[in-house]
Amino acid sequence: GRTAALIPAAGSGTRLGLGPKAFVEVAGKSLLVRSVAALAPLVDEVLVALPEGSSLPEGLPARAILGGETRQDSVRRLLQATSADVVLVHDAARPFLPAHVVHALLEAIPETGAATVALPVADTLVRGEAGRWGGLVPRESLWAVQTPQGFRRELLLRAHAAARAEGFAATDDAGLVARLGLPVTLVPGDARLFKVTTPGDLALAQALARVWDA
Numbered sequence: 001g002r003t004a005a006l007i008p009a010a011g012s013g014t015r016l017g018l019g020p021k022a023f024v025e026v027a028g029k030s031l032l033v034r035s036v037a038a039l040a041p042l043v044d045e046v047l048v049a050l051p052e053g054s055s056l057p058e059g060l061p062a063r064a065i066l067g068g069e070t071r072q073d074s075v076r077r078l079l080q081a082t083s084a085d086v087v088l089v090h091d092a093a094r095p096f097l098p099a100h101v102v103h104a105l106l107e108a109i110p111e112t113g114a115a116t117v118a119l120p121v122a123d124t125l126v127r128g129e130a131g132r133w134g135g136l137v138p139r140e141s142l143w144a145v146q147t148p149q150g151f152r153r154e155l156l157l158r159a160h161a162a163a164r165a166e167g168f169a170a171t172d173d174a175g176l177v178a179r180l181g182l183p184v185t186l187v188p189g190d191a192r193l194f195k196v197t198t199p200g201d202l203a204l205a206q207a208l209a210r211v212w213d214a
């Protein structure tokens, strides 16, 4: 079957504060260009959801559609714009995507039809209560969810339709599948897959780009 990469890139980048985030550059290349470049060689097509009034940089091997109000809306639109059997949903805001992670994800999808890259939590976790230590949260079984996330397209369409009908919102797509009571496979991710969200993350990305691009 065919595989499509779906890249939600229509956010406004409020927390970073440098305009639409997908177009912010790290060492001369935008987050969007980096994400597309990582996925394009590994899939049959790449679709990107963009903010209104923007367009893809010339020559990028991808097709653009108009994004939605929320990330969830943008992904739903992307899903409707492809007929691929398998979709990989990946945030444009995660520019450092190693190929081996994509391969591991693709291998995991057939088992349940839904899989996400995630990182076992390494830090000690504690609940904060009014600025004070409110009690430990055992981290043994905790994973931090990343992207890409891979699905049989039919399954993710169903999950989006159900979420929409119930007014359920999630910050990712695997969460919508899990909400239906369906299994989602966890695939070990990579620290370099962190999401560029704040100015501090951008500084980290600039440092990492020097190694990544070398």
Ligand code: CTP
Residues within 6 Å of the ligand: 007, 008, 009, 010, 011, 012, 013, 014, 015, 016, 021, 022, 049, 067, 068, 069, 070, 071, 072, 074, 075, 091, 092, 093, 094, 195, 196, 197
């Ligand atoms: N996204 C999208 N459509 C939206 C909102 C977000 O396609 N309406 C995308 C973003 O472009 C990003 C990914 O979803 O690639 C993760 O979102 P986030 O990191 O929150 O990015 P922004 O929404 O742009 O940032 P902020 O929340 O700080 O405004």
Ligand code: MG
Residues within 6 Å of the ligand: 011
């Ligand atoms: Mg956002």
